[in-house]
Amino acid sequence: DTEVTQTPKHLVMGMTNKKSLKCEQHMGHRAMYWYKQKAKKPPELMFVYSYEKLSINESVPSRFSPECPNSSLLNLHLHALQPEDSALYLCASSQDSQASSYEQYFGPGTRLTVT
């Protein structure tokens, strides 16, 4: 099973709302990632958690707040977003962030629209 699940599939939120995106994997992977993807562009890395600790933060604005409650779950808390934050948010996982075989598996994404 190489499945990464994400909820919700779609989310529409206003600029004053607080919402959360959720990601789950049961492959025993110890690295989890959040990416942002705009239309017709490649994914852009936002955060990396390795063994439940934040190891990479690619200068993401503080209105995005990641959380890793346990090795299977990854959340992205959203607050006071801007319309330009509208995008597809992808979660991914891999065995290890530095393992020699670095197969990264992606979830289906959450399509976020900020109004």
Added chain:
Amino acid sequence: GEDVEQSLFLSVREGDSSVINCTYTDSSSTYLYWYKQEPGAGLQLLTYIFSNMDMKQDQRLTVLLNKKDKHLSLRIADTQTGDSAIYFCAEKVLRGNTPLVFGKGTRLSVIA
């Protein structure tokens, strides 16, 4: 830093072979990946190759790596309409905690 380049579009007829090309810049030990993304979906890992290999075949997919030219290709044999998607080449350099670097993606259109 790493840079990954791809052509943006490719159009082929159903039943023909498709060849999607990618170039990368880092000559360190690296893994190179091909991902497929259908409209509105996440990225599906198709295959990958380590930089000490020349070729890898998996059913209809053949990956060729030219290390001298830093050129990677993905050949899809007997292309079907279901292969229409964006294909991303990505590189992971095995040096420290470096992230996966994606190319801009090649949009493959298959004409019936």
